[in-house]
Amino acid sequence: MSLPGQDAQCAKGVSLLNLPLDVVNQVLEKLEPMELLTARKVCRSLRTSVDKFGLHFNKISIYIYDDSISIFLDGIGVTYSDARNGSSTVTYNAQKTLVDGVNFMEIASKDLKISLTLNHTSKLEICNKAHNSHIYGTSLFQSFKKCANVKVLTLIGLKDILTMLPYFDAETLENFQLWGADAIDEQITILDQWKNAKKFQLWNSDFDAKFISHLFHFQCFTINTMTEFSIEAMIEIRDDLLRRSTFESCYIYFNSSNPKELAKVFNYTGGYPCKIEYNNRFAVELEESTFEPNLFEFCVKRL
Template sequence: MIDIDSKAHQRNFLLSTFINMSLDVANLVLEKMEPMDLLRARKVCRSLRIAVDKIGFHFGYINLSLMKNEVEMKLSGTKIRYITAANGNTNVIHNEQTKLIDGENFVERAFKDLMIVSEHALKIIIRNSKDSDIVTTFNKLLKSETCVPVKEIRLLYFSFDEVITILPCFDAKGLKMMALEYVASNDQFEQITHLEQWKKAENVELSMSVIASTVILNSFHFKSFIIHQVDEFSAQTAIQIRDDLLRRSTFQSCEIHFDKSETNPIEIAKVFKPDYAGGNDFKIEFLNGNDKFDIWLEEYLYNYCLNVKRFLK
């Protein structure tokens, strides 16, 4: 039989000993702890929470997968699973140990933990299983949070409408990079360009079904952007890149994929080098005042990819 009172006494004694350490010694102990251990430590008491927050810690990334009857969270390699249990309860599995949480839905439990660790993460990746039926619940919970503080958000396999709901929940002031992968786009994509998250981010990556080429012009304020795939790429768009984008001091690079059937690569090359007389694949060095750019077009089976990169001095 386990002596619960004795266990509690020992735990309180150890905690008291730690708290009574000199501040310098306690900080040395905390600085050696892993992020997951620091996260547990700050839940013990107010003093430890203050001490841990003062030291600061970060998870490199949070990878959240929304699946049928399960949510999986990875914190820089540490995996936690939230699985639905009988009577609306939740099983939380971590380090091969299972803990039953009574009276709490598995999505709600995972979301609460996500909000705690997101304050200490640089990047959040949220992946939606195609068979998932929990996105509606997740989005409803997320809408109650308007300033999730991360520098990078990456959304995979969401619908366009779901993306429009999720993005505004992230703090636009701190968001530096946003990526939308395998998102079904539609003719309403312009709605995203009106969001503060789009306007304030520095880098964007779009891996979606075909979207209108106008999204290129709406990306000129980014330091760098990658777009898969626009419906067409005209010489007029290349001219706007030459006369506008390349004159912006903040611009660093872009990568644009587009269909072969709607493009004349030689016309594009001549925008940057009027005497160009080569083939479809090209690499051009373009000078714009004191700035120099490498511009090249790569040909693939079904599409072209235009790359523009500022030459680093």
């Protein structure tokens, strides 16, 4: 909120903005990120200075509910709630502020945009606990004019993955994790965000083994449940994936009535669990998972 008489510039006379830029930056360095967000609302000059200085949040977590959104910036939480009649409440540090005539989603989206576009956040986590994930997930990012710079992206309980990924810079995104997603749409594999990422994890979701080759460009990947893990898919892993210089490791969990048949692809005839050193380059293991009965784990690691 601007102070009286400071709409276009800070108070006249000696002020922080009259100081040399390196001194201003030294002052800004003393402020916590949340204090910087408050400072940029004082006047246009301070907003410009803070924007040039940037924000430094290591992790941003977002929890979406039916009538509220909570955003945690390095563990410091702000909650945006529906106050009915088109108004909202913003709760920070146990203090509530009523905002008349503005939807809580709009306020949350604006603050998230500031936090992400002024900051190269290492990790972003979005967890949906609302019933309508298709509307809420994308609504948070619709005001973005450029992609958010995030290295590690975790999406939990969101169904509109194909719509969400393009909001993130494909050159920056290195690792993304999906929890409770619908079956992977093959269209996602043509996105640059998918092609350029180095690591991928899929949890609490089924992955069809016929799409196994779409995972081979990742340095590391984890699949929580692989359906129809066939001999043909294992042969693809042996003949393609294990010849790639960039590949480091993978973990695949699957159901099978006879996992030893899969091990035979590596000319393995020993006992169970299976431990294989393949071509003096990879450690291959196939054993019963400790997570869940009747679930097996296939693991490959570069030696």
